[in-house]
Amino acid sequence: MSGRLIVISNRIPMGDAVSGGLMVALHDALAASGGIWIGAHPEAGQADDGLEEVSTAPYQRLAFRLSEIEMHDYYLGYANSVLWPLFHRRGDLVELRPEYEAAYRRVNARLARIIRQIAGPDDLIWVHDYHFLSLAAELRAAGVQNRIGFFLHVPFPALGDLSVLTHPERFADELAQFNLVGLQTRSDVARCLEMFRADPRAEFMPDGSVKFGHRITSVRSFPIGIDTAGFAAEAEKAGPNPFGAEEPGRFILGVDRLDYSKGLPNRFKGFARYLETRTDNARACLLQIAPPSREQVPAYQEITRELEEIAGHVNGRFAELDWTPLRYIHRPIARAKLARLYRRAKACLVTSLADGMNLVAKEFVAAQNPDDPGILILSRFAGAAEDMTEALLVNPYDIEDIAKAISCALGMSHDERRRRHAACLEVVQRTDVAQWSATFLGTLTTCPYPREFSDLL
Numbered sequence: 001m002s003g004r005l006i007v008i009s010n011r012i013p014m015g016d017a018v019s020g021g022l023m024v025a026l027h028d029a030l031a032a033s034g035g036i037w038i039g040a041h042p043e044a045g046q047a048d049d050g051l052e053e054v055s056t057a058p059y060q061r062l063a064f065r066l067s068e069i070e071m072h073d074y075y076l077g078y079a080n081s082v083l084w085p086l087f088h089r090r091g092d093l094v095e096l097r098p099e100y101e102a103a104y105r106r107v108n109a110r111l112a113r114i115i116r117q118i119a120g121p122d123d124l125i126w127v128h129d130y131h132f133l134s135l136a137a138e139l140r141a142a143g144v145q146n147r148i149g150f151f152l153h154v155p156f157p158a159l160g161d162l163s164v165l166t167h168p169e170r171f172a173d174e175l176a177q178f179n180l181v182g183l184q185t186r187s188d189v190a191r192c193l194e195m196f197r198a199d200p201r202a203e204f205m206p207d208g209s210v211k212f213g214h215r216i217t218s219v220r221s222f223p224i225g226i227d228t229a230g231f232a233a234e235a236e237k238a239g240p241n242p243f244g245a246e247e248p249g250r251f252i253l254g255v256d257r258l259d260y261s262k263g264l265p266n267r268f269k270g271f272a273r274y275l276e277t278r279t280d281n282a283r284a285c286l287l288q289i290a291p292p293s294r295e296q297v298p299a300y301q302e303i304t305r306e307l308e309e310i311a312g313h314v315n316g317r318f319a320e321l322d323w324t325p326l327r328y329i330h331r332p333i334a335r336a337k338l339a340r341l342y343r344r345a346k347a348c349l350v351t352s353l354a355d356g357m358n359l360v361a362k363e364f365v366a367a368q369n370p371d372d373p374g375i376l377i378l379s380r381f382a383g384a385a386e387d388m389t390e391a392l393l394v395n396p397y398d399i400e401d402i403a404k405a406i407s408c409a410l411g412m413s414h415d416e417r418r419r420r421h422a423a424c425l426e427v428v429q430r431t432d433v434a435q436w437s438a439t440f441l442g443t444l445t446t447c448p449y450p451r452e453f454s455d456l457l
């Protein structure tokens with residue numbers, strides 16, 4: 001790569017410590033090319049074209065400010081009350097308001113002006129996620145001709161669902177301004193191509209890329225991963241028992257941001273159904289860790305209330321003086337402790353109703369002892385299920401199916417556990433986060449890029 005890498009993501013690490021798989025992968029990619037990382041400052045401020053330096057070595061980290069109104073209308077509003085529910089198949093939760101979309105466009109346009117000031121002609125621009133769908137269109141309008149890649153971390157919506165948007169016809173147009181659209185799974189790619197196929201303005205090139213006006217866009221899947229070796233090493237480290245003296249005999253673990261897309265009510269009900277139908281008297285425990293997120297959005301307040309209610313019911317019905325079957329912790333947990341918890345669990349429940357990839361599934365597999373591994377129970381609707389076919393795949397809408405999978409995981413033979421875990425681990429090792437960013441950037445550097453229509457003839 002001759003130029004620098006410029007990464008745009010909603011969040012950027014503010015301090016010296018860079019943690020979390022994606023953050024570390026982007027940090028490494030930037031450190032290697034000496035680039036720039038631009039993201040929104042977590043605190044609202046003066047919404048102007050200025051950038052604040054967050055750190056300088058070994059690459060620049062720069063933050064732009066959102067105003068209070070933009071935090072509300074752009075971030076909580078259009079990004080998280082329109083696009084997030086829409087992309088996670090919850091059209092019923094979409095809140096369309098003209099001021100939300102206006103703020104989204106304003107923020108993307110401002111960011112485009114900012115990037116135009118700093119991008120050199122050979123710099124590669126890598127835009128992350130649904131917060132910046134219209135950024136390439138704004139950059140092109142501002143005259144930026146650089147290679148621009150986009151990676152969508154969440155599922156790509158079905159064609160029919162896009163009609164929920166006020167201007168659904170803009171969606172394909174704006175995506176086609178990127179040179180490369182990266183998606184999590186092959187199913188996401190199929191849905192994206194279906195959208196282009198249905199658009200009379202799009203044509204398909206012999207190599208499968210999409211010609212839209214005078215632009216060509218490649219659409220590919222790049223399943224994201226974790227820092228597999230690092231996470232496994234963390235889990236193997238000896239450390240204090242995270243439970244102290246209160247370790248439950250056998251426990252199943254759930255770890256999720258508290259979000260309606262994670263299928264938590266059905267998970268709790270599936271566990272209750274397992275308790276109701278189990279044929280032994282074994283006292284399994286479900287430990288659910290679900291820190292709050294986006295608490296200002298009403299749909300998140302509603303799911304929080306619903307979960308507390310179901311958790312109360314389950315414990316009310318099954319708990320004994322010396323047994324709490326459902327432990328529900330509404331707080332984040334330090335990563336080292338989390339890694340040790342994963343390793344001690346007999347099973348991990350991932351029951352997302354829709355999920356781009358689901359990194360918890362990969363972290364759980366990486367953290368296991370291969371000689372005595374726990375079992376991953378994984379929703380068919382998580383991107384991770386496309387390749388991790390040896391997990392116990394479940395339909396998260398089907399409570400009976402979840403109950404049966406819990407019973408199957410807890411009773412599974414040692415041989416079968418080892419076989420299933422080895423197959424899942426192979427996937428997690430092969431698709432780790434370093435190869436994810438390297439493959440994406442390699443493809444962005446080499447994908448077809450005719451700058452003029454005449455180049456296509």
Ligand code: ADP
Nearest residue numbers: 255256257289290291331332333334358359360
């Ligand atoms: P999403 O991006 O939708 O939140 P993922 O499963 O892809 O879902 O990623 C979640 C990340 O957040 C994982 O790295 C996971 O370890 C971390 N995480 C989730 N819940 C907690 C928690 N309670 N404490 C600490 N980290 C958490």
